[in-house]
Amino acid sequence: EVQLVESGGGLVQPGGSLRLSCAASGFTFSDHYMDWVRQAPGKGLEWVGRIRNKANSYTTEYAASVKGRFTISRDDSKNSLYLQMNSLKIEDTGVYFCTRVAGTTWSTAVVDSWGQGTLVTVSS
């Protein structure tokens, strides 16, 4: 069974930093692309970014709203995904979901598994 467990959320002041972690199990983590998706309180879903697998050089993609401030990384030896968030803004508040991408082709690169999410609150 695929399991994704996020941690690291909490309260942080504007301008501060936070690092989210996601522990993956139940599948071959190193084979898969991974995404972060977030959801502001009472709002819709927002894609944050993606990291590809080793076969695709661990390259990354980001939403414009976080590019230059957030960094996605992974440690395949630890089956772990990370989201380093710097220069946090109030509008970054929300639940952050760690997600697994099913395949590596354009037609199969869809999120098929989600963690339970971790809440990040940016407030003074």
Added chain:
Amino acid sequence: DIQLTQSPSFLSASVGDRVTITCRASQGISNYLAWYQQKPGKAPKLLIYAASTLQSGVPSRFGGSGSGTEFSLTISGLQPEDFTTYYCQQLNRYPLTFGGGTKVEI
């Protein structure tokens, strides 16, 4: 960026109804579209990908269609557990984007 417009934003229906949710893309995305269902306080669940392919384990009352810029999610015979929120997502071009969501209410 590719914008996805879902309609309606809210939909009132009854158990047993057939309902259709539309997702319109600001530019052509071939069939690179997915649909998710999200229940309150829970993570979303993948229903359909590649516009019309049903994810394993998803009931056959869910169906997707469309290509290019117009897509739809149809639920044939609404069940009580289907009254919740649905999102589309385009997978054609970065940054990936979601529609604004459709809440299906009793």
